[in-house]
Amino acid sequence: MYFEEEEFSTQFNGQTIRRIGRLLIPHWKWVVGFVSMIAAVALLDSIFTYISKLIIDEGIVAQNIPRLNQLVGIYFSLIFVSAAAVFGFIYLTGILGERIRYEMRRDLFNHLQELSFSYFDKTPVGWIMSRVTSDTERIAELITWRLLDITWGVMSIGSSVIFMMLINWKLALVVALIVPVIVIVAIQFKKRIIVQFRLVRKMNSKVTGAYNENITGVRVVKALVREDRNMQEFDELATSMYKAGYRAAWLSALFLPAVQIIAALAMGAVIWYGGLQARTGEMTIGGIQAFISYLVFMLWPIQELSRAFAEMQQAIASAERTFSLQDAKADVVDRPHALDPGTIRGDIRFENVDFYYEKGKPVLKNFNLHIEQGETIALVGPTGAGKSTIVNLLCRFYEPKEGRIRIGGLDYTGLTLHAIQSRVGIVLQTPHLFSGTIRENLRYGRLDATDSEIEIAAKLAHAHEFIVETDKGYDSEVGEGGNLLSVGQKQLVSLARAVLANPDLFIMDEATSSVDTVTEALIQQGMDELMRNRTSLIIAHRLSTIKRADRILVIEGGGISEAGTHAELIRQRGHYYNLYTNQFRQELGRQYAVA
C-alpha cells in the first residue's frame, strides 16, 4: 500500500490551464447553462435585498399599503424563479461533474490497458491509483463546482456593489475599495490554511502507514517484543499529527472571524456615514439596512472565492500529473497492418537479439536461439542472468532493442499483440489471482470454458485436490490478490488457469517453486502430457523439474553458455554439472556419512 501524500508544484502553468479548459469544450452547452443559472441566482439575491429596502422605504416609512402588497407580490414570484434557477445549477453542474469524472476515469483506464510493461515496472501502483481516483476528482471539481463558485462569487459581489451604487454611490465606493482588500487577505489566509491541512494529510498518511505496518507485521512485533518501543515511536508521530491538526483547526477557525472584523470596519463606516446622511435625508433607513445586508452576505461569496482560488493550485497540480499519465506512450504497440495468423505454432527464432531495461546495462547481447515447434526447453542459471527477460521478450511484453524474433518464420512485430499474447500460457513464480472465486480465476484462462473443462484443467495441475478440500470447493473466495490461499495453492491455480487457456506456447517461470515435493512430482506427470507437441519453456531452480526437457539451456551473463539434454550436459562436466552436483552433493554426502 502506498500512503504518501503528493507534493504540489507551486507554479501555474498556462498550458495546463488551457488543457483543463479544453476538457469543457465538448460540454460547452452545459457550462453555459450552469453559469447563467448561478448568475441568475446571484442577481436575484441582490434583487431580494433591494426589494426589502423598497419595502421599508416605500411601504413602511411611506405608509403605502398597495405599494407594500405589490412589492411582496413581486418578491413572492421571484422566490420561485430563484428556486428554479437553483434546481438548474445544481442539476447541471452536478451531472456534468459526474460525467466528466466518469469519462476521465474511463479514458485513463483504457489508456492504462495499452501501456507496456516498461511503464508499470517504473511506476508504483499507488501513484497510478491516485491519478485515476483523487486527481480526476479534483479536476472535475475545479471545472464544475469551483467554476460555479467563482461565477457566483464574482456575480454576487458585482451585483451587490451595483445595487449599492444605485442606493448611494459615495458610500458604495468606500465598500468597493474595501472588498478587494478583504478578498486578497482571504485568499492569502486560505492558502496558508490549505498548506497546514496538507501537512495534516501528510501526517495522516504516515499514521496510517504506521498502523498498517503494525498490523501486518504484528507477528514480528510480538515475536521481537517491540510493543513498548513501537508505542513510544508512534506517540511521537501521533503528537506531531495532533500539533498539525490543532494548528490547522484553529487557523481555519480564525479565518471567518478575521474576515468578519475587516468587514465590520466597512459596516461601521456605513453606519457612521450613512447615519449622518440619513439625518439630513440623503440616505433612507431602508438604504442603511440594505447596505448592512449586502455587506453581511458578501462574506459568503468572499469565502467561496478565496477557497476556490486557494484550491485551484492544487487542482492544477492534479491535472499536470494526470496529463502526464495520459501522455505516457506505450512502447510496445501494434504496427500498422499487423496481422493475426490465427496461430503461433511454428519454430521460434531469436536472431541477434540485444536487450536492456536501462541504457548501459545490457541484459541480452547478440542472443540467438532456435526453438523448434513442439520442443520443451528448460532455462537454468543464476538470478539476473536473463532467463525471465527471454520470457518477457518471447511474450512480447518487451521488444528487442536490436535484432528480431521470428515466430513461424514471421518477424513477430508484424503480428498483433493480441495474436501472440492470447495464445501464450504463462505461469509466474509470484502468481497473481483476482478477488473472486477459484472458478472465476480459473475461467480467466478461457472465458467460455465450461465447469467440467475447468475441473479437468484443475485436475491436470493437481489443484483439484486442495480445491475440493476448501469450504465451498470451486466457489470458495480467494481474497484480494488471492491472499486467502497459500503461495503454493496460488501457483497451482495459476497453473491450472494456464492449462485451461490451451495455449500454443506454454511458459512456466518458477511456476511450482512453493509447491511441496510430492505434489510437484505429480504435476510433472500431468505436464508431460500437456507439453507433448506444444512448444514449452520452463525456468526452474529445482533441477528435478527440468531434467526431462528436450533441451536444457544454461543462461549466464545474457547468453547461452551450455545447451543439450540432461545426459549430454552431465557428460560435458560444465556449469550445469556443477549446479546439478552442488545441489545434491551435500545431502548425498551426508547420507553416506550417517549410513
Add this chain to the structure above:
Amino acid sequence: MRNSKYYSNLDLKKTTSSNRLAGMWRMTEGFRLTYLAAIASLALAALAKTLTYLIVRNLVDKGLAESATTPIYYFALAFLGLAVFEASFTFVAGKMAARTSEGIVLRLRNYLYDHLQRLPFTYHDHAQTGELIQRATSDVDAVRRFFADQGVQLGRISLLFGINFITLLLLNAKLAVQSVMFIPLVLVISIVFFKKIEELYGAYQDQDGHLSAALQENLSGVRVVKAFARQDYEIAKFEGENYQKYQLGKKLLLGHALYWPVTDVICGAQMLLSFYLGARMAIAGEITVGTYLAFASLVIWLIWPIRNLGRLIAQSSTGLVSYRRVADLIDEKQEVLDKGISVSHSGVKGHVVFNNVGFAYNPESPALQQVSFEAKPGEMVALMGSTGSGKTSLVNLLPRFYECTGGQITLDDIDLKDYAKHALRREIGIVEQEPFLFSRNIAENISYGVDRQVSQQEIEAAAQAAAIHNVIQTFPEGYKTMVGEKGVTLSGGQKQRIAIARTLLKDPRILILDDSTSSVDTETEMQIQSALDKLMQGRTTFVIAHRVQTVMKADKIVVLKDGRIAQMGTHSQLLEQPGLYRDIYNIQNKV
C-alpha cells in the same frame, strides 16, 4: 500497563457504552471544561450578533431622528465593538473545540495503536488489515468531526435559534410565533431528506471503494492481464463499476437538486410572510420601524440555519456509527504480556519438553493431538509433514502466540504458561520463509529486535554472519537504504538473511526456522544455509523442514501427519523404516 501514559492513563475500555451518546460523553473526560468553554463562547457570539441588530433598531428609532442627540459614531463604534466581540468568541469557540477534539483523538489513536499490537493472534487471524486501519483512521476521524464540527455547528444553530427566538418574543410575541410557523415543516423535510441522502451517499462511497478495488486489482495483476490478453474483458469490468458510480452520483445529485430549491421556497415564503406581517404592523403603528428592521434581520438568522440541521443530524449519526465501530474494537480483550515469571537472559538453558500437547483453533477440528517429544538444550529438531499437518501450529505454541488446549509444554522444567509472555518471547527467535521487514532503513531493521542502543559495528557483524553484508554494501546508501516502496525491493533470499541478522542480534536461546529456500537459486541457497548454520550454533532449534538435506543434520526428526506425530527419530533411523519419511526422501532423490 506501561504504555498507558501515552493515553493519559485513561483506560478507554471503561468509557465504552452500549449507549453511543453516553460513550461519546465519557470519552470527553479531561476535556469537558474546555468543551464547555467552547459552547459558552458560541453563546456569547450568538448574543453579540443579536445585540448588533438591536443597535440597528435603536439607531433607526432614536439615532436618526433630526432631534436625536446621541452622536452617530456611538452607534458605529458599538456596532464595531460587538462585531469584534462576536468574531473573537467565534474564534475562541473554534479553538477550544479543536483542542477538545484533537486531544480526544490523540488519546484514541495512541490507545488503538497500543491496543492493536496487544490483541492476541486469535484476533488478528480473523481481522482484516484494511478493516482495522479504517477503524483506527477514518472512524477515529469521524469521531473527531463529531466533536469539532457537528457538535459545534449543532450548538451554534441551536443557540442562534434560541437566543434570536427569545429576542423576537420580547420584541413582539405574536410576530415571533408567526415567524416560526413553517420551521417544523422545514425541519422534518430536512431530517427525512438527509437521512435518504446519507444512504445514497453511502452507496456512492461504497461504489467508490469497489471502483478503487477494481482498479487496484487490475494494476497489480497487470502482468496476468497482458499474459492472457484480457484487456477487453478488464475494460468491460471496470466500465461496469465506473458506470455504476456515475449512475449513483446522478441519483445523489438529483436529491440535492430537489431539496435545496424546495426548502428555498418554503424558507423564502416564511421569511416574506414575516416581512409582510411585520410591515403591516409597522404601518399600523403596532411596532416601530426600528423594531421591524431588527425583526427582519433576526428572522433571517432564525430560518435559514434550520435547513442545515437535517444534514448535521445525519452526519452526527455517522459519527455515532463510527464511535460504535471504534468502541467494538476497544472492547476486544488484549493478551497479558507481563504477568508471570521473568527470567534473566543468561538464565534460560533452552530445554523444551512437549508433554501430550493438544491444540485446536476451533473445538471441532484439532490441529495437534497428543504431541510429546523433548528438545535438549542446543538440539536441533526438524519438523516435517505436508501442508496442514500441524508444523506451524506446533511452533506457534512456543512463543505462546496461541495457548495449547491440552497437555503441557515446559521450558527448563517450568510450564510455559507460568512465564511472562514478554520474557518468554525475548528468548525465542523466529526466521520465516518470507520474513516481514519494516519500512525503515536496513540498519534499523537489523536492530529492530533489541531494546538497547546498538552500535554500527554490531549491526555489521550480524550482517556479515548472515552473509548479507556484501549485498548491503552494493546499495546506494548502504545500511541507511530504506526497505520497501521508498527504497530497495529486496528478494526473498535477501529478506531472509536480514531476518537472520536481526535474530542473531537478538541472541535468543530458542530458534524457530522456516527452512524453505526453494525460491532462490542454488548459490544464494548455500549462502543462506551457512548463515543459518551459524545462527543455530548453541541454540535449541525447531526447523520446519521441506527438504531432506536440512533434515539430515537434525538431532531429531518429527514427522507430523494430521496433527499427530507419525514418526520420530534421526535420519538414519527413519530411513530404515517404511513410512512417510522414506517416501518423501525417495521422491526428492529421484532426480
